[in-house]
Amino acid sequence: QQQVKQSPQSLIVQKGGISIINCAYENTAFDYFPWYQQFPGKGPALLIAIRPDVSEKKEGRFTISFNKSAKQFSLHIMDSQPGDSATYFCAAKEVPTNINQFYFGTGTSLTVIP
Amino acid sequence: DAGVTQSPTHLIKTRGQQVTLRCSPKSGHDTVSWYQQALGQGPQFIFQYYEEEERQRGNFPDRFSGHQYPNYSSELNVNALLLGDSALYLCASSEKGRKGEQFFGPGTRLTVL
Numbered sequence: 001q002q003q004v005k006q007s008p009q010s011l012i013v014q015k016g017g018i019s020i021i022n023c024a025y026e027n028t029a030f031d032y033f034p035w036y037q038q039f040p041g042k043g044p045a046l047l048i049a050i051r052p053d054v055s056e057k058k059e060g061r062f063t064i065s066f067n068k069s070a071k072q073f074s075l076h077i078m079d080s081q082p083g084d085s086a087t088y089f090c091a092a093k094e095v096p097t098n099i100n101q102f103y104f105g106t107g108t109s110l111t112v113i114p
Numbered sequence: 115d116a117g118v119t120q121s122p123t124h125l126i127k128t129r130g131q132q133v134t135l136r137c138s139p140k141s142g143h144d145t146v147s148w149y150q151q152a153l154g155q156g157p158q159f160i161f162q163y164y165e166e167e168e169r170q171r172g173n174f175p176d177r178f179s180g181h182q183y184p185n186y187s188s189e190l191n192v193n194a195l196l197l198g199d200s201a202l203y204l205c206a207s208s209e210k211g212r213k214g215e216q217f218f219g220p221g222t223r224l225t226v227l
Contacts, residue, residue, distance in 0.1 A: 006156075036218075043118070043204050043218035044157065089156050099170045100147050100208055100216050104156030 003027060004092050006105025013112050019077040021108045023090035026071060030092040034102075035064065035075045038087045047088070048075070080112045116141070118207050118219035126225045127195050135190040135222045139207030146188040147216065148180060149204040157204055163188050164210060192224075200226045 006023045013019045023033075032051055036044035050057045050064040050073065057064045063076040077084055090105040119138045127133050139146050145164045149157035159172035163182035182188045186207075192199055202223050208216040 043220045100162055101159045101170050101172065106156050
């Protein structure tokens with residue numbers, strides 16, 4: 001059973017546009033929600049993360065929106081650039097914090113067209 | 115800082131063989147987790163090592179085993195390889211007490227023929 005459901009599977013955006021990727025979860029014990037960026041042949045790299053006590057977190061062009069009641073969170077990439085073309089994974093982790101068993105979504109392949 | 119390093123980069127084995135993958139965590143990190151990433155899928159948690167002991171295991175059979183050394187480096191061993199074990203194996207390290215943040219290595223691509 002997929003603990004974190006991610007959509008869409010693939011996304012094509014024009015340069016300068018906004019990319020939006022959505023994730024949903026059921027386990028209310030999840031307390032940490034990171035987004036990872038992965039380029040071909042590389043391991044996932046932490047992009048931005050959020051905890052349930054805030055509804056939004058912004059770092060540069062990347063924003064996470066978090067809706068605790070709906071058990072959904074999303075990644076917004078503003079002013080998308082060709083260099084952002086990669087696969088993006090949402091993930092979730094539950095307490096206790098010393099156990100790093102992350103549950104990943106199935107990934108979104110983002111292509112930014114110049 | 116070299117970050118998380120893994121070896122080898124690529125590996126080809128045949129069914130029934132055994133394989134050992136290696137990971138060196140990021141400097142200052144003492145916890146190592148292993149993940150299996152099948153093609154087109156998200157990483158799946160295999161297990162986590164801390165203080166040289168397996169602390170948590172995901173839904174993987176006993177054919178998957180590991181070890182952590184006093185210098186925090188770790189090995190993943192897979193016995194009796196199956197075709198379905200073909201995947202990218204990722205090592206992630208973290209610092210105990212740093213809530214949730216973990217850093218991934220580049221992975222080892224295992225192909226089972």
